[in-house]
Amino acid sequence: MLKHNYYGNYTAESFAELPLVLQRFLSYTQYNTTSDPNSTTAPSTEAQVAYAQLLKAEFESVGLTDVKVTDKGIVMAYLPATAGLEDAPAMGLIAHMDTSPEASGEPAKWQVVDYKGGDIVLNAEKNIVLTMDRFPGVAKYAGEKLVVTDGTTLLGADDKAGIAIIVETARYFVEHPEVPHAKLCFAITPDEEVGRGTENFDIPAFGAQYAYTFDGDELGGFETETFNAAMVKVHFEGLNTHPGSAKNKMVNAIRMAMDFISRLPAESIPEKTEGHEGFFHPMGITGAVRGVDLKMLIRDHNNFRFEERMNYVRKMVEEMNKVWGNRVTADIKVQYHNLKNYLDKHPAVCELAREAYRRIGVEINEKPVRGGTDGARLSARGLPTPNLFTGGMNYHGIFECLSVTGIERALELGIMLGKMSAEVKTLD
The missing domain is CATH 3.30.70.360 (Alpha-Beta Plaits)
Structure with a gap:
C-alpha cells in the first residue's frame, strides 16, 4: 500500500484499524495529481507519470503479476480467468488518477467525522463551513461517518475513491481463488478531468469486452446517460x-x-x-x-x-x-456524445449492473450524469462502459466529501460484478 504520511484525526495504530478500502483512499489523497488543461503532453503532468508507477506497485502489492504502465501513463492490470472460464467475456473496471484543476489538489488535510447533522465546520480558523443551505444533500448522512477536508483543498474522491475500490476488488479475487470469475481487466487513466482520459486508451490491448467506470457519486448511483x-x-x-x-x-x-x-x-x-x-x-x-x-x-x-x-x-x-x-x-x-446513445445498443451490460445492485441490496438511483465520464468516450469506441457510484459528493471543490458507507458498498458492488462475470456467456 502507498505510504501514509498523514493520519488526520487518527493515530497510526487506529488508522490501521480502518477498512482497507478507506485506508487506501486516504493514502491516495496525499498525492497531488491535478491535471493541466493547458499542457500538450500525455499525461498532462509529471506528477501523474510518477503516480502511475506508484499505482503499478499497488496492483502488484495485492498479488497481480501482469501489470504495466503505457508510455501515455495509463495503468493496466490483469487477473486471468478461472480455469474453464477462459472463453467468458472479459470484464473491465476503470477509474482515473487525476483530480480537477478547479481546486487545489495539494495533499488533503482530511478528517473522518461522525456526522450528527447540520453544518460541518471544516476550518474554524478560516471560517470555512460546509453549510446545509448550499449543500443540503449532505444532511441525509446524519448518523454516518463522512470524510471531509480542512477546506483548503479538494478531497480527491473524484476519482481516487474509484482507484481504491478497484485495487481492493483485485485483492479480493487474488485472495479468494475459489471464487470463479472471467478475466478481469483493471485500468487507471490520467487526464479525465481535462477531457483527455481515453485519447490514448488502447481498447484491444485492454482486452475487456465490457467495462464499468467507478467514477460516480453517492451511494446507489448508476449512470447510463451523460451530457x-x-x-x-x-x-x-x-x-x-x-x-x-x-x-x-x-x-x-x-x-x-x-x-x-x-x-x-x-x-x-x-x-x-x-x-x-x-x-x-x-x-x-x-x-x-x-x-x-x-x-x-x-x-x-x-x-x-x-x-x-x-x-x-x-x-x-x-x-x-x-x-x-x-x-x-x-x-x-x-x-x-451522450453515453446513452451507445449503451442502448448493449442492454445486457447495464442489466448486469442492475442485477449486481439488487444482489448486494443497494437501491439503484439511475439518473443522468450532469457531466461526462471516460465511459462515454470508450462506449463510442466500442467498449460499453456504464458508470458506478463511489460514495463521493460535492466534487471539484473544497466541500467535496465521501461517505464511508458509500465507498464500502461500492467495493461490495465491484466484487459482486467480478463474481457475476463467471455467469456471463454472451453480451448479446
Whole structure:
C-alpha cells in the first residue's frame, strides 16, 4: 500500500484499524495529481507519470503479476480467468488518477467525522463551513461517518475513491481463488478531468469486452446517460487606441465579450438547471481591449437540443459580426456524445449492473450524469462502459466529501460484478 504520511484525526495504530478500502483512499489523497488543461503532453503532468508507477506497485502489492504502465501513463492490470472460464467475456473496471484543476489538489488535510447533522465546520480558523443551505444533500448522512477536508483543498474522491475500490476488488479475487470469475481487466487513466482520459486508451490491448467506470457519486448511483458536450473558444478582435482620442476608432474587445455573454439565455446556466436541463457555461476569459478569448462549455442530454445549442452560438456570432464588423470568431468542437446513445445498443451490460445492485441490496438511483465520464468516450469506441457510484459528493471543490458507507458498498458492488462475470456467456 502507498505510504501514509498523514493520519488526520487518527493515530497510526487506529488508522490501521480502518477498512482497507478507506485506508487506501486516504493514502491516495496525499498525492497531488491535478491535471493541466493547458499542457500538450500525455499525461498532462509529471506528477501523474510518477503516480502511475506508484499505482503499478499497488496492483502488484495485492498479488497481480501482469501489470504495466503505457508510455501515455495509463495503468493496466490483469487477473486471468478461472480455469474453464477462459472463453467468458472479459470484464473491465476503470477509474482515473487525476483530480480537477478547479481546486487545489495539494495533499488533503482530511478528517473522518461522525456526522450528527447540520453544518460541518471544516476550518474554524478560516471560517470555512460546509453549510446545509448550499449543500443540503449532505444532511441525509446524519448518523454516518463522512470524510471531509480542512477546506483548503479538494478531497480527491473524484476519482481516487474509484482507484481504491478497484485495487481492493483485485485483492479480493487474488485472495479468494475459489471464487470463479472471467478475466478481469483493471485500468487507471490520467487526464479525465481535462477531457483527455481515453485519447490514448488502447481498447484491444485492454482486452475487456465490457467495462464499468467507478467514477460516480453517492451511494446507489448508476449512470447510463451523460451530457452531449462541446467546447467553444470565442475570440473577440479589438482595436485599441488612446482612450482620450478613441471616438469612432476604438473597438473594445471586453465590451464585445460582454455583449456575447449577455446574448446567452439567462436561465440556461449551471446555477439554474438540473436533471436533463442543458446549459451554456462561460468558464474562462482572458484579454484586454485589443483582444479577448473566452472559453465556454455547451451541455445537453438531448441530441437535437445539443445541435440547437451549437447553432445558437453560430447564429450569435453572425449577428454580432453585423454589429461589430466581423471581429468575432468561434471554434466549436464536440468533446463527447451522450453515453446513452451507445449503451442502448448493449442492454445486457447495464442489466448486469442492475442485477449486481439488487444482489448486494443497494437501491439503484439511475439518473443522468450532469457531466461526462471516460465511459462515454470508450462506449463510442466500442467498449460499453456504464458508470458506478463511489460514495463521493460535492466534487471539484473544497466541500467535496465521501461517505464511508458509500465507498464500502461500492467495493461490495465491484466484487459482486467480478463474481457475476463467471455467469456471463454472451453480451448479446
